[in-house]
Amino acid sequence: MCACPSAFAGTTLGLPNRLGNHDIFGMNEAATSTKKCPICGKPAEERFRPFCSKRCADVDLNRWLSGVYAVPVIEQDESSDGDPPPDRA
Numbered sequence: 001m002c003a004c005p006s007a008f009a010g011t012t013l014g015l016p017n018r019l020g021n022h023d024i025f026g027m028n029e030a031a032t033s034t035k036k037c038p039i040c041g042k043p044a045e046e047r048f049r050p051f052c053s054k055r056c057a058d059v060d061l062n063r064w065l066s067g068v069y070a071v072p073v074i075e076q077d078e079s080s081d082g083d084p085p086p087d088r089a
Contacts, residue, residue, distance in 0.1 A: 035044045037052035039059050044050050051057040063069050 035050060036042065037044050037056050038050060039056035040052060042052040045052050048054060048057050051060065
């Protein structure tokens with residue numbers, strides 16, 4: 001039984017739902033099996049998607065937690081008036 005809200009029952013993003021198809025993005029199994037693990041390059045496993053194993057998922061988590069991966073940010077001065085910082089000559 002699908003746990004979908006009644007407003008979405010029988011549809012997948014406005015498309016009719018095929019029997020047994022509960023993938024809201026319409027990806028089939030063949031499309032996911034061709035993806036490669038971003039850590040080692042082996043075929044990704046559905047259980048650990050997008051990775052191939054728990055080990056590769058843990059390697060990725062460790063990289064995030066240790067600061068190897070970082071989201072770039074633009075530092076802004078903490079001026080309270082909102083004016084741009086003065087030019088430094």
